[in-house]
Amino acid sequence: MKYFIKTFGCQSNKSDSERVAGDYEARGWSEAKSWRTADDIIVNTCAIRQSAEDRATGFLLNVVDYFKKTGKKRPKIILTGCMTHHGQKKIYELLPMVDEILPVNEVGFNSAAVRKDIVHAWVPISAGCNSFCTYCIVPYSRGREVSRPMDDIVNEVKGLAKKGYTEITLLGQNVNSWGLEKVGIGLRKLLMDKDTPLTVKDIPTNQSQYLSVDGITPFVKLLRAVSAVPGIRTIRFMTSNPWDFHDDLIEEIATNDKIDKFIHLPVQSGSNSVLKRMNRGYTRESYLAVVRKLREKVKGLEIGTDLIVGFPGETDAEFADTVALAKEVGWKVGFVARFSPRPGTAAWRLYQDDVSSAVKKKRWQILEDIINQPNLGSLRPKVIK
Ligand code: SF4
Structure with a gap:
């Protein structure tokens, strides 16, 4: 029996697809060269923008069309990934060709991944957000944040090293909060702020293996544990969030030779009022403070980011703050997206998508030119010291 996985979207989806493949292979299936010769087609979807959903729908329509025209028996179609947040009823209504839905939070960490790369491996460390x-649709499509136990992660990395892998990327929606998801935000802040008095009573027992009151973030402990695996030479991680980027992590990046010095640190907007509407939990100033500390401590540092233009209500002045931040930070690369309301999210419920497509396109181009275009002469972003 043959399976074929069509993957759309981000690295989390690609990593999930490796595990879905592992699950099939554990049951004796092998990969089909093309969806045309598969018995099962698994479509791993992305819902970050309407256009991403449209691409998955287009693929499904192509499949249906091909089997109708050729008269061949149509394979079973299984839908997984972020489009599953629509719920069974709506999916079967919108996409009647789907035979089965695999909720993305059921993909899990347990199946061994089938990897194509032989040097670098993606290693999931948490799921959900x-x-x-x-x-963002992720907290709805992928559910609450769950950290994978340290032993599982380290054992997988040891296994990879034995097979000859030398590079790994630890993967999660917010890698910096690994091991802290059961702790309330207030308590998390209390635990991370060394100057705030803390008593043992403040620490929940179910987190005691992680929270040793030594001021070291669990994620930093995980980085140290995977760094100790012989054979692993390069460690990367994504995605980091600015509100969980603590000094101990900066120190670890600076002093641990195995950690790659390119850090992806999404900012989304340079305007405090937009960041507040986005519920991003940091300000332009606190983002800059993290960047400054990183630049001070980490030799050879490069930073990348994600940005959204045309968020509801984004004025010219708010966008100008983002432009100014781009020039100030000097990101090596920026993934700039035009806002698209995702049904079910708070922004979709609370705000009007009131920035026109023409304005979104213009703002997108401005940021592309500043951040991603080489040879910009005087417009090249200056690097903050
Ligand atoms: S941190 Fe924000 S943007 Fe990232 S997955 Fe979670 S909700 Fe989405």
Whole structure:
């Protein structure tokens, strides 16, 4: 029996697809060269923008069309990924060709991944997200944040090293909060702020293995544990969030030779009022403070980011703050997206999508030119010292 996985979207989806493949292979299936010769087609979807959903729908329509025209028996179609947040009823209504839905939070960490790369491996360390940025569908599609136990992660990395892998990327929606998801935000802040008095009573027992009151973030402990695996030479991680980027992590990046010095640190907007509407939990100033500390401590540092233009209500002045931040920070690369309301999110419920497509396009181009275009002469962003 043959399976074929069509993956759309981000690295989390690609990593999930490796595990879905592992699950099939554990049951004796092998990969089909094309969806045309598969018995099962698994479509791993992305819902970050309407256009991403449209691409998955287009693929499904192509499949249906091909089997109708050729008269061949149509394979079973299984839908997974972020489009599953629509719920069974709506999916079967919208996409009647779907035979089965695999909820994305059921993909899990347990199946061994089938990897194509032989040097670099993606290693998931957590699933889901508790942050509820108002524009984002992930907390709805992938559910609450769950950290994978340290032993599982380290054992997988040891296995990879034995097979000859030398580079790994630890993967999660918010890697910096690994091991802290059961702790309330207030308590998390209390635990991370060394100057605030803390008593043992403040620490929940179910987190005691992580929270040793030594001021070291669990994620930093995980980085140290995977760094100790012989054979692993390069460690990367994504995605980091600015509100969980603590001094001990900066120190670890600076002093641990195995950690790659390119850090992806999404800012989304340079305007404090937009950041507030996005529920991002930091300000332009606190983002800059993290960047400054990183630049001070980490030799050879490069930073990348994600940005959204045309968030509801984004004025010219608010966008100008983002432009100014781009020039000030000097990101090596920026993934700039035009806002698209995702049904069910807080932004969709609370705000009007009131920035026109023409304005979104213009703002997108401005940021592309500043951040991503080489040879810009005087417009090249200056690097903050
Ligand atoms: S941190 Fe925000 S943007 Fe990232 S996955 Fe979670 S809710 Fe979405």
